[in-house]
Amino acid sequence: MKTYILFLVFILAVGKASAQAIKPLDTIYANDLKNVALFFPAPIRQGITGSDNFVFTYNREKEQYFGLLQAKPGKESNLLVVNRNGSVFSYIVKYKKQLDRLNYFIPKAKSIGNEKPIVADSAKVDVSKTELRNEVYYYEKFCSYLIDRKQRIGRIKKRNEGIILSVENIVFDKEELYFVIQIENRSTLDYDLNFLNLSVETRKKGKKKSLQHIYQEPIFKYNLPSKIAENETVRLVYVLPKFSISNDRRAVLELNEKNGERNLKLKISHKFINNPN
Template sequence: MKKYIIISTLVLSFAFAKAQTTTILDTIYANDTKNVALFFPEPIRQGITGSDNFVFTYNREKEQYFGLLQAKPGKESNLLVVNRNGSIFSYIVRYKKQLSKLNYFISLSNSIGNEKPIKVDSILAESSEERVDNRTYYYQKFCSYLLNRNQRIGRIKKRNEGIVLSVENIVFDKEELYFVIQIENNSTLDYDLNFLKLSVETRQKGKKKSLQRLYQEPIFKHNMPSKITENETVRFVYVLPKFSLSNDRRAIFELHEKDGERNIELKISHSYINNPN
C-alpha cells in the first residue's frame, strides 16, 4: 500500500520560491594589487568564480573561515561560496582600480539558501520510499555487472609508495556515470582509507593562474572498502549524476590515507568524462 505524507500550505513554498528569484545580490569590488578578505560565519568548503579574471583563494586542505579575492580589469562576474554547514552565499564581483573596502564580514543572514532541501509543511506528495528502494536495487545490480566485465576505457592510473589507484572504466547508463575503480596495495603495510572524493577542477588562464575545485557528491557507492590489506587488490564502483566537462576542466580523484601520507591525486581528462562507455 502506498504511503502518503499529508502537508499543508502550498502558498508558503510558492512565496519562498518567488522571493528567491527576486533576490538582489550584493556587489564586492576587487583589483589586482590588493587582497580583499571575505570572512564567513562557517568554514569555507567550496568557492568558485564565474570568470577567469577573478580569483578566489581559500585553504582546501584545512577549512578556514576566510578567503581572498583578487580581480583583473574586465567584465563583472559572480562568486559562489558554500560553507561547511551547507549555507550558500552569492555575490556580484567587479573590478575597481581604487578600493574603499578591503574586508567583508559576512553574517549567516546573508545566505541565499542551503544546499540541503529544507523541509516545508507545504505539499501533498506520494512517499518515495518504494522508488528509492527500486533505484538502490538497480544500482547494486548494475554495479555488480560492471565489476564482472573486463571492459576498460583507457590507462588512467597513479601510484605512490606501493599504492596504485586506477579508474578502469567509466560507463554512462540512464542519467548516471559509473566509475569502476581499483586500488592495489603492493606495499607491506595495510592501507586504511580516509576518503576518496571526486572533484571537478577548473584551470584558469592568464597571468594569475589558479585552480578551483568543486566536489562532486556520489549518489551511490558499491563495495567501497575501508581498508586494503598488504598485497590486496579491491575493485568498487562510484555512481554520480551525469556531467560533462569543457576543455579547461578535468576530473580529479583524491585518495587519502587515514593517519598516513600515501595520498594520491588521479587526474582524468575531460575527453574520458565526455566519451564514456
Template sequence: MKKYILTKAALLVFIMTSAQTQEKLDTIYANEYKNVALFFPEEISQGITGAEHFVFTYNREKQQHFGLLQAKPGRESNLLVIGTNGSVFSYILKYKKQLSRLNYFIPEAERIGKEKPVVKDSVKDKKPQKNLNKKEDHYRRFCSYLLSKKQHIGRIKKRKNGIILSVENIVYNKEQLYFVIEIENRSSLDYDLNFLNLAIETRKKGKKKSLQRLYQDPVFKYNLPAKIGKKQTVRLVYVMPKFSLSKERRAILELNEKDGERNLKLKISHRFINNPN
C-alpha cells in the same frame, strides 16, 4: 564464541521468517572428496554451519558471490548465509559419499527473509521509499555487472609508495556515469581509507593562474572498503549524476589515507568523461 554467533543468527532468522515456518528448505549434499560450489545472487557477508563436520569457506576479505562446501561423515546439519544486502538463505546439509551435483546457482527468490526489515516512518513515505529502493537496486545490479566485466576505457593510473589508484572504466547508463575504480595495495602495510573523493577542477586563465576545485557527491557507492589489506586489490564503483567537461576542466580522484601520508590524486581528462563506454 562460535556457538554464540550461531545461536544469535538462528534467532534472527526465526524472527524474520516466522510467517514462513511451513516452508520446506532444500537439502545440499557434500563430502570430503569434492568441493561443492554455491553461487549466491549477492556477495556473501556471513556463512555459518550448524556442525563442525560441515565446512563452508568464502572470501572474508574481498566479498564474492560464491562459497565452497565440504563435509565429513556425521549427522545432518544446516547452513545459514547472509548476503551483503541483508538477504538470508538457509539450507539443510547432509553427508553423501557419491555426489550427483557439485554446483548450486542460488536464485534471489530462494531467500527466506532480510536481516533487517525496512522500517517506514509513515504512510506518506511508501511511494518515495519504493522508488528509492528501485533506484538503489538498479545501481547495485549494474555495479555488480560492471565489476564482472574486463572492459577498460584507457590508461588512467597513479602510483605512490606501493599504492596504485586507477579508473578502469567509465560507463554511461540512465543519466548516470559509473566510475569503475581499482585500488591496489602492493605494500607490506594495510591501507586504512580516510576518503575517496571526486572533484571537478577548473583552470583559471589570466596573469595569475589558479585552480578551482568543486567536489561532486556520488548518488551511490558500491563495494567501498574501509581498509585494503597488504598485497590486496579492491574494485569498487562510484555512481555520479551525468556531467560533461570543457577543455579547461578535468576530474580529480583523491584517495586519502587515515593517519597516514600515502595520498594520491588521479587526474582524469575531459576526453574520458565526455566519451564514456
C-alpha cells in the same frame, strides 16, 4: 434522499481514527424571524442542512467567511459546513422561538476533521520509499555487473609507495555515470582509507594562475572499503549524475590515507568523461 446524501457526506468527511472518543456536537438555535450569523475561520465552500425546515444561506459565487441560518418550527436536524481549506464543521440545529444568541464566531478548534484523508499523504511516502528501494537495487545490480566485466576505457593510473589507484571504466547508463575504480595495495602495510573524492579541476583566469576544485557528490557508492590489506586489490564503483567538461578542465580522483602520507591524485582527461562506454 437529501438527508441520506448529507449523512453519507458527513461520514466520509469526518474520517478520524476510531480510537478517538466521539464528542457530542454543539447545538445552534434559529427561528424564522431573525438571521443567525455564523462566522468561520476560512471562506465557506459548501453548507448543507439535513431538513427543509432549516435554511443556511451563503455566497455561492464569491466565497465569504459567514453564512446565515434560519429555521421553521419542526424537528431538530444538523448543519454541515466545509471551508475552502477542507475543514469540516458539524452542528445540531434546533428551532427556538426566543433566541438568546444571534452571532457565532467559530474557531479552527471546532473543526471535526478534514475532507481530505490523511492516509493519502502516508501512501505517497510509501510510494517514495518503494521507488528509492528499487533505485538502490538497480544501482547494486548494475555496479556488480560492471565490476565483474573486464571492459576498460583506457590507461588511467597513478601509484605511490606500493599503492596503485586506477579508473578501469567509465560507463554511461540512463542519466548517470558509473566510475569503476580499482585500489591495489602492493606494500607490506595495510592501507586505511580516509576519503576517496572526485572533483572537477578548473583553471581560474587572471594574472595569478590558480586551480579551483568543484567536488562531485556521488549519488551511490558500491563496495567502498575502509581498509585495503597488504597485497589486496579492491574494485568499487562511484555513481554520479551525468556531467561533461570542456577541454580546459579535467576530473581529479583523490585518494587520501588515514594517519598516513600515501596519498594519490589521479587526473582524468575530459575526453574520458565526455566519451564513456
